[in-house]
Amino acid sequence: KAGVTQTPRYLIKTRGQQVTLSCSPISGHRSVSWYQQTPGQGLQFLFEYFSETQRNKGNFPGRFSGRQFSNSRSEMNVSTLELGDSALYLCASSLVGSGLTDTQYFGPGTRLTVL
Amino acid sequence: GESVGLHLPTLSVQEGDNSIINCAYSNSASDYFIWYKQESGKGPQFIIDIRSNMDKRQGQRVTVLLNKTVKHLSLQIAATQPGDSAVYFCAENNYGQNFVFGPGTRLSVLP
DSSP, X not given: OOOOEEEOSEEEEOTTOOEEEEEEOOTTOOEEEEEEEETTTXXXXXXXXXXXXXXXXXXXXXXXXXXXXXXXXXXXXXXSOOGGGOEEEEEEEESSOTTSOOOOEEOOOEEEEEO | OOOSOTTOOEEEEETTSOEEEEEEOSOTTOOEEEEEEEOTTSOOEEXXXXXXXXXXXXXXXXXXXXXXXXTEEEEEESSOXXXXXXXXXXXXXXXXXOEEEOOOEEEEEEO
16 A cells, blocks of 8 residues: 655745645545644644545644645645745645544655745 | 754664653643654654553564653663664644644664
8 A cells, every 4th residue: 555645855945935735645544634844843733634624723824724635635835935934844644533543644745945 | 864853862772772762741631642753854654652541562673651640651662773763753642633743852773
């Protein structure tokens, strides 16, 4: 069974631009969570989607948004990029996600650099 | 590869020795815990999990211990190998909430 895939793996943008990252969960998994990882802040939860609905949201500004499609694939978007948005963005999938003790499996991440 | 954390606590162990990585979690209501391993340039990889109704769980070369009284989790790695060198994260989940990750510990295996 294929793992979680994320595209692109690397991305370089400039301040003020917007970016869209994609995540394909493990087949059969319906929950997709997004995390931001930086050396200073560690792994921070962005949001979780289940059945095309955002179910949980972390403490990030509205510039960070996401969506999930009917095939469980998910995208996250960051608008008006800032230098501080440079990070590794990780996607994790699980069968049903929060609410049950359900293991999350991570993708390799997208390394975003904002210049 | 990318640096996961520039100032993480580091544990250095000799190859073949046992490693113990500790984690203090924050929420006494958390009922599910996972240990992840993250190698440079990769996403976190699931190692082992434990539910709050257990205090010990064993896997292949790894054991997780849970002490709910002091909100402490530990990961024991037996016969540590060079391939075990990575950053290790604990994650806690409270029913109905998202996972919260610890800051991580860098394990360095010395030859």
